[in-house]
Amino acid sequence: MKACRQTRRLLELQFAGELSWKQELQLTDHLSAGPECAAEAQAQGHVLETLGGYREAPLAKIDVERFVQKVQDRIANEPVGVSQAAPMESKSGSRSMVLAAAALLLVALTWAVRDRMGARDGGSPNQEELAGVPTEVDETAFQAERHRAAVDELRHALASLEGEEPDWELYSEGAQGLRDSDWPLTGLLSGLLGDPEERVARAAVLALGREGSTLAQRRLWSLRGDERLGASAIDALGAHGALTTEQNVEMYWDGTHRAAALQIMAHWHGADALAGARLLLQAAPDRRVPADHYHTLASVLGRANLEGQELALQWLQSPRLEQDAWAMHIAMHDLSGAFDGYLASGAGSRWEAGAMALAGHYPSEQWVSFLAERCARSRTADRAVQVLAKQPGLAALELLFEQESNRMVGEEVWLEAWTQANAAGGSRMVALAHQYRLAGTRSEREHLADVLLLGSQLGTGESLVELASARDLPERLRCSMVLHAGRVGDMRAGYGLETLFESMERKDSSLAACVLIALSQLHESDYVLDFLQQQGQVGEADCRTILTLCDPKSRRSERERRYLIARKLKPVLGKRNLSSLE
């Protein structure tokens, strides 16, 4: 209530045009906290605005010359007067001495009460008044003139801050003169914030930002809602690091300068980030963070210290947030400290989904056991296999390989995951095959062939053909590898296929058919025709027939086409053997 009485007093001063910049700050501060006073201030603002318009309203046009002439006409017969005690009463003409004495008494009485009642004298002032008024006016006028001169000087100095390249050196020279004369620069600059010329007001904002005093900062902060200068004021505060965490959070939630707030929040790290995130939560509208603002919190918390990261991980279980985006933000930062705690403490479907999202964005060998458990449950098997494909290390690849026989995992899902896992490179696959070899059930080459075959894609064709050349592998497996090499479209496999074909014997006709089918998938038909003719023992008609059978668009099945091609090739390969023997 005391503050409200003080505000009322300040409003009175504002109405009378006497509000100093310091009092203006007090008024602004109180108005932001008290709605009733704010309403009164708003109402008074309307009245003052209209009064301002009242003052500036155009007067009716009066012909000054005509007016002066009228006055001249009226005084034409009047002699210029000398000091008279009461000219208004002088019209009554001569008075008796008694009346004069009474008038004198009346004047004396009037003098005694004039301060309370106001003088009614329409005539000339007496000598005391004439002596008194100018002295007071002089002193006031002197101070006013001095103030005007200082403001003018400051306006000149501020001119050097206008434009895109503020000349701070020139401004400082001008401002220093005022400082030397003990002018409160912050006060003068505050006064210029209301300058009708926007360029002057903007320059004053810049200069206030540079002042750095608490008063200057508070004055700039009070401008944040100002349509004309709000953005400049916030920029000036931000440029000098003068915005507190609380102010940033306030700007973020009230939305007036959210971009500026975000820009500053991007520099929060460690404990600052944690404190900022907590403030963001406390100041959230209705204490509930809108869903589309969680990414801001995630980003801030991700840069926080260990405590902040743990808090971030706990929030993954919140049903109100979009887990994938949240996890992505968290995973961008180092979680090594908080990670184990999260895995150990978690339970429930929300935690499980959160962990899965986190594993997708934060690949680590630590996830394998978690994912192995999820692969064994029908509800989570598909998602676990997809996430498993992103994990590094041999254990993850092995687990993924084993899921081929997991009937809870969809065939398409597994193939896609396997392809994705192998895209990282072949060394893991070789290592895996070697591991199987050590288990002792199948040859290393067989296992490697299986792995390569399952992961056949662009880049593995050459390896497939190389393995298919090994005669100790079962023919069925060699055929599969050659056909896969053609399907994955690895052009480097072409040379290997041709070499393989040239080394074949009569008994390899089935594999040779596969080689030709694969070659026809890698090259144009003319190239394959030329290759066949170069072999020497194949007639042109047979060559064309074989080429027709190689076409996968043929109505015959692949198995049938392979059989027919092999029949055509068998005599050719046999003759080649004989000629080589000769």
Place this chain on the structure above:
Amino acid sequence: MSNSHGETTYEHRAARRSAVVHDRSFMERETLRLRLDRRAQEVRDLSSAGSGDRAAFGRLVEMHFGGIYGLLFRMVGNPEDAEDLAQEVFVRAWKSLGSISDDEALRPWLTRIAVNLFYDHLRKRGRGLRVVELDPLAADPGGREMEPFEELDNREAQALLGAAIERLPERLQAAVILRVVEGRSYEETAAAMGLKQQTVRGHVAKGRQLLMRFLKPWLTNGGSSL
């Protein structure tokens, strides 16, 4: 004028600086010269007029006509009365001009005559006769829904405010118009009204209070509360 790296050159900064300094000193000199010329002329005219020179008095009338007429127009609210009263101000000034020797005292003195004539005018005319094109205060605010003040157009708002000012007691009217509308200093306002500054401050505060009360039906609309 930047170099190839986009930096402002020293010469450019120096040229800008000297241009600013030159402009500033030139403007200051000119302003001061005009002020002194005007002041010297006013002193000469006042001296001549005091000796009965009507032409010199005409120049003084011309010089002060705007301020006096504007004040009276804002006080009485119509141009005809304002012009008549302004004439009366200068005629009375002529009749007592011999006692004025200080040109600085002329303006406060003329203002004081104007204020006293305004009081007389109010007494002669009586209350509620001020000519305004819109007098919403005469209507019963309880009988109809009031339009919020901020939604009135400028002319309506000014008329409403003019009517509210007219309802103030005469001294409060004069204090509010001189201090708040005309923006004159307390010293000048107090001199014009023949009161102490502190009394004028009280009048302005009271005037504010009454104005806000009179305008309350319009200002409280839209959530404001007084």
